[in-house]
Amino acid sequence: MMKYISHEDLISPLESALIEMNIKSSEKLQNCMMEALTQEKSDSAREMFSEIIENYVIAQEECLPLCQDTGMVMAEVSMGIEVVLTGGTFQEALDEAIRRAYQKSYFRKSVLTDPLIGKNTGDNTPGIVFIQQTHGDELQVNLLVKGGGCDNISALKMMTPGIDPDEIKKFILQELDKNASRACPPLIIGVGIGGNAAYALYLASRALGRPLGTPNHCKEYRQWEEQWKNEINQLGIGPQGVGGRVTCLEVHIESYPTHIASLPVGMVCSCHVFRQKKLSW
Amino acid sequence: MIRMKPINEYILKTPLTIDDILILHSGDKVLLNGEVYCARDATHRRMIADIKAELELPFLLMNSTFYYAGPSPAPPGKIIGSVGPTTSSRMDQFLEYFLQRGLRATIGKGERSSEIKKLLEKYSSVYFITCGGAAAYLSSFVVRSDLLGYEDLGAQALIRLWVRDFPLLVAYDCYGGDLFESGKIHHRRINLIE
DSSP states (O other): OOEEEEHHHHHHHHHHHHHHHHHOOOHHHHHHHHHHHHHOOSHHHHHHHHHHHHHHHHHHHHTOOSSSOOOEEEEEEEEETTEEEESSOHHHHHHHHHHHHHHHTTOOOOOBSOTTTOOBOSSOOOOEEEEEEESSSOEEEEEEEEOHHHHTTOEEEEEOTTOOHHHHHHHHHHHHHHHGGGGOSSEEEEEEEEEOHHHHHHHHHHHHTSOTTOOOSSHHHHHHHHHHHHHHHTTOOOGGGSSOSOSEEEEEEEEEEEOTTOEEEEEEEEOSSOEEEEEEO | OOOOOOOOEEEEESSOOHHHHHHOOTTOEEEEEEEEEEOOHHHHHHHHHHHHTTOOOSSOOTTOEEEOOOOOOOOTTOSOSOOOOOBGGGGHHHHHHHHTTTOOEEEEBSOOOTHHHHHHHHHTOEEEEOOTTOHHHHHTTEEEEEEEEOGGGGGGSEEEEEEEEEEEEEEEOTTSOBHHHHHHHHHOOSOSOO
16 A cells, blocks of 8 residues: 655644754753753853753743754655655655745754855755665654754764774774864764765764664664763763763764675764654654 | 862953953853954955955954854844854964954854964963853843844854853963863863873
């Protein structure tokens, strides 16, 4: 049985989701920040967490975006082979949703038509879409909104196969030590291991897009996620880099089969305004 | 045992003077009052082009304060949209040009390149940070906003904000002090070099 989804049936939930995620942080994220505030001892770190928490209240009261950088929208889509989109492609639906949401809600338009020779597109389109096929008749969309600051510290390293996994951790710690203060910590960190160079970064992004509190289902990876998070927090970078105990809220790792000669490792981060939402049809 | 030094709090008013800068040390808290100028990278490029073309800027650079920020559009009836800081290191390349012409302080987020601290010493300037991603909260300290130029740049237009008790931390002072560095020294519990 085929499942038909009209263009408009896609657009309107996407639009509402984009508006909500830019204005309202999830309860889980808010609780993480309260918890972080209680862990910090220094005045500067406590000040930063207090402002982050106060921001949740004011954004919602005033209907203002949590961050002025309302980002470039990314959608990771898994589409059942029995799903038929009518009236337009997924990309067209997402772009229309972005156009409506960003115009209506007075969000900032931050997208250029071309990185070198372009001008502002004026409506924050296009979004970035990754589509994977699955069995069945379900359409799942994981939306991720990220600003430029945290995307700019993304990293890729082609490491040596057979190395101790601690070497991967070390690479991540070193990258964060150099750059984390510019990316609005506390961060959520996505790590992609395997595939090829391009796929490692995609995996990192997909890992990042997992909801808070959903560890990897493989035991080894789950342990690394926990251990790496703890060691990142021992770096002392703290909220906004002012020094503190909470630099990272969660590490999410995803892996994939890889070539015998390669060990690609990608890292992608989100700032503390973690804007993620899963929709399904 | 390393002890955290007590933090001083100051209420300051722009235009900041060299005397204001000299009292500040990294880690100090400042509530800033008066006008600051929103400028991102494209705004800087445009201002430099104008200065080179001998056009007058629509504000006085002497003792001015730049806020590295590109606000979201103001909804009807509001003074401004959300207005948090952007990453300062992108503006490092322009800093000396403006310090030479009287710029006194900058506000942004995140560490900057190592030369910046030397420039701040040389020109008696200071680098403040404010909380990135707390942009709706920070907009509540803005009492007035004027569009001064480069409207075609959208979020990167030159805007004058009038702020009241705008909450800042001194990140780099004019004596080489560095909040990011001292923060790490106090809080690091791990050795990166093995």
